[in-house]
Amino acid sequence: MPELDQRPKVTVEDLLRLKRAERPVPEFWSNFERELRQKQLTALLEKRPWWQEIPQFLARRAYLPVGATAILAFTLVSVKYYAPAQLAQVQVENLPAGSPVTVDRGVTAPVASVSSPLVNRSESVQSATEAAVVVSSVPVSSEASSVVVELMPLLLAPRAAETPSARLLAANLTRLEQSEGDFGQNVLNARLSAPAREQAVASAAEELASVPTNSTRRNRLLAQYGGRQLNPEPAPPAVVRERLARRLGATETSDRSNRLAREIDTFSTPMPQIVALRF
Amino acid sequence: MNLSKVFTKAIISSPERQQEADADFAVVKQVQAGDVAAFDKLILKYRERVFGVVYNLTANREDASDLAQDSFIKAFQSINRFQGHCSFFTWLYRISVNTTLSHLRKNRLRSFFSLEKLHEDGTNAEVLEQLTDKRGADRDTYLHELKEKLNEALQKLSIPHRTVITLFEIDGLSHSEIAEIMGCSEGTVRSRLHYAKQFLQGELGKYLRS
Numbered sequence: 511m512p513e514l515d516q517r518p519k520v521t522v523e524d525l526l527r528l529k530r531a532e533r534p535v536p537e538f539w540s541n542f543e544r545e546l547r548q549k550q551l552t553a554l555l556e557k558r559p560w561w562q563e564i565p566q567f568l569a570r571r572a573y574l575p576v577g578a579t580a581i582l583a584f585t586l587v588s589v590k591y592y593a594p595a596q597l598a599q600v601q602v603e604n605l606p607a608g609s610p611v612t613v614d615r616g617v618t619a620p621v622a623s624v625s626s627p628l629v630n631r632s633e634s635v636q637s638a639t640e641a642a643v644v645v646s647s648v649p650v651s652s653e654a655s656s657v658v659v660e661l662m663p664l665l666l667a668p669r670a671a672e673t674p675s676a677r678l679l680a681a682n683l684t685r686l687e688q689s690e691g692d693f694g695q696n697v698l699n700a701r702l703s704a705p706a707r708e709q710a711v712a713s714a715a716e717e718l719a720s721v722p723t724n725s726t727r728r729n730r731l732l733a734q735y736g737g738r739q740l741n742p743e744p745a746p747p748a749v750v751r752e753r754l755a756r757r758l759g760a761t762e763t764s765d766r767s768n769r770l771a772r773e774i775d776t777f778s779t780p781m782p783q784i785v786a787l788r789f
Numbered sequence: 790m791n792l793s794k795v796f797t798k799a800i801i802s803s804p805e806r807q808q809e810a811d812a813d814f815a816v817v818k819q820v821q822a823g824d825v826a827a828f829d830k831l832i833l834k835y836r837e838r839v840f841g842v843v844y845n846l847t848a849n850r851e852d853a854s855d856l857a858q859d860s861f862i863k864a865f866q867s868i869n870r871f872q873g874h875c876s877f878f879t880w881l882y883r884i885s886v887n888t889t890l891s892h893l894r895k896n897r898l899r900s901f902f903s904l905e906k907l908h909e910d911g912t913n914a915e916v917l918e919q920l921t922d923k924r925g926a927d928r929d930t931y932l933h934e935l936k937e938k939l940n941e942a943l944q945k946l947s948i949p950h951r952t953v954i955t956l957f958e959i960d961g962l963s964h965s966e967i968a969e970i971m972g973c974s975e976g977t978v979r980s981r982l983h984y985a986k987q988f989l990q991g992e993l994g995k996y997l998r999s
Contacts, residue, residue, distance in 0.1 A: 520997050522989045525939055526958040529845055532936070538854075539836070546832065546858045553862050554825075 810876035817877055820868050828865055835878065836861070838960065839885045845955040846889045846948075848940045856892055860885040875969060882962075883970045886952060893948055935996055942992035946985055953978055954985040 813834075819827040839860055844853035863884050871880055943951055952971060956962045957978075964975045971978070990997065 522986050522993065522997065523958055525935075525993055525996060526954065526989075528936070529939065529959045530841070532844070533837070534840070534850065542836065542840075542854055542858065543832075545854075546861055549858055549862050550865060553866055 806876065806878075810878065813877035814873050817868060817871055817873070820865075821871075828868070831864075831877065831881075832861055835881055839881065842882065842885055842955065842960055843889045845943070845959050846886075846951060847893065848944055852892065856889050857885065860888050863888065879966055879969055882956075882966075886956075886970055890948055890952070938993060938996070942989050945992065946988060950981050950985040950988070953981040954989070957982055 813831065816827050816830050820831075836857065840853055840857040843856045843860070844850060847853050847856065860881070864881050867884075871877065943954070946954070949971070953967060956967045956970065957964070962970070964978045967978045968975045
């Protein structure tokens with residue numbers, strides 16, 4: 511077709527420009543304006559949800575007060591919960607480098623558990639029991655003992671009325687105070703004069719040094735307090751007697767039930783299968 | 790001069806556009822000050838262009854009408870956040886394009902044509918003369934078919950490619966303006982434009998003459 515070939519070329523751009531000619535009729539705009547006005551009024555009247563207000567609130571330069579409040583709150587919470595633990599740790603860390611005393615892990619743990627809810631309670635109770643008597647197998651120096659003496663009221667006082675073990679420890683301390691009044695008083699108050707403190711610490715160190723190295727904690731405690739029982743428990747014979755009585759009672763009950771079952775069997779007609787099974 | 794102002798000046802290259810942007814910003818300031826009626830000036834000024842963008846992206850006049858209205862409402866609600874870092878026109882286009890794109894993504898499977906009438910005026914008469922030598926009813930049928938094929942081909946493009954070619958070829962925006970509206974680089978815009986044209990050439994080969 512020669513006529514078609516003579517016509518000027520048509521490109522994609524030309525075709526796309528035709529799209530500009532696709533326009534709505536003028537009446538369309540009056541309708542458009544009316545609908546837009548209605549939507550605009552609705553948008554003005556409707557209450558926006560609160561989460562859409564957050565960006566606007568933040569845009570009103572609320573960053574600084576909010577950030578400062580958050581930092582202040584975090585600081586207060588941190589100080590409230592972690593300051594006592596840090597104090598006790600500082601006391602332990604202040605020991606001389608060559609000190610022969612090894613402080614138990616449980617020494618600091620109960621202090622933290624007193625104030626911090628983040629620490630496991632059951633663990634802290636156990637460690638409080640262990641930390642009640644800070645004993646070391648190696649000889650104790652006077653300086654280290656003073657640290658221990660200073661820490662003991664800190665460990666025991668806050669939880670004295672909280673757990674049974676703490677109450678037990680408090681009772682033991684009271685008993686110790688009654689039996690060895692001076693030492694107990696010194697331990698509790700920790701306000702000895704320098705020579706008296708050295709004397710008390712030296713006697714305690716001698717006593718501790720006399721404990722055999724390979725003994726258990728219970729034996730060490732027994733040895734330290736001259737064989738006196740700090741923890742009153744029922745005597746072994748009583749326990750054995752009680753258990754025997756319980757077992758005897760259980761045997762008697764089972765015998766009675768067996769006898770009763772046999773009597774019932776005699777009155778009722780036993781099924782052959784059950785009889786076979788029983789024999 | 791503020792850095793954002795320098796950036797705005799770089800984007801709005803032509804002096805006419807700059808004057809237009811300054812005038813728009815003055816109106817926006819009025820609206821921000823509480824003169825709600827001043828927003829009507831902006832609606833009257835941009836309604837056809839906004840409707841055109843949305844219509845060319847959706848190929849549906851009812852959807853385009855709703856989406857254009859929604860775009861103006863969103864712009865009105867967010868007018869206090871407009872700081873003048875770009876021109877109001879670019880900002881409004883961005884709102885319109887984003888509103889339309891989210892609508893298209895939601896209704897990906899539901900699309901049908903509802904096309905406007907093709908107005909023959911001085912600007913496109915020459916192209917139409919080039920396209921067809923038919924007269925009367927044949928010509929109308931031919932133009933109707935061409936319009937449908939053109940919209941079909943555009944709808945076959947992916948949404949980003951369709952957006953780029955609509956903004957560049959139909960609305961006459963620059964690469965930098967499209968890049969700012971779409972939030973991508975100018976290189977990406979050029980690449981998408983090239984691909985979209987190649988695709989349309991393949992689809993509309995019947996109507997092209999080289």
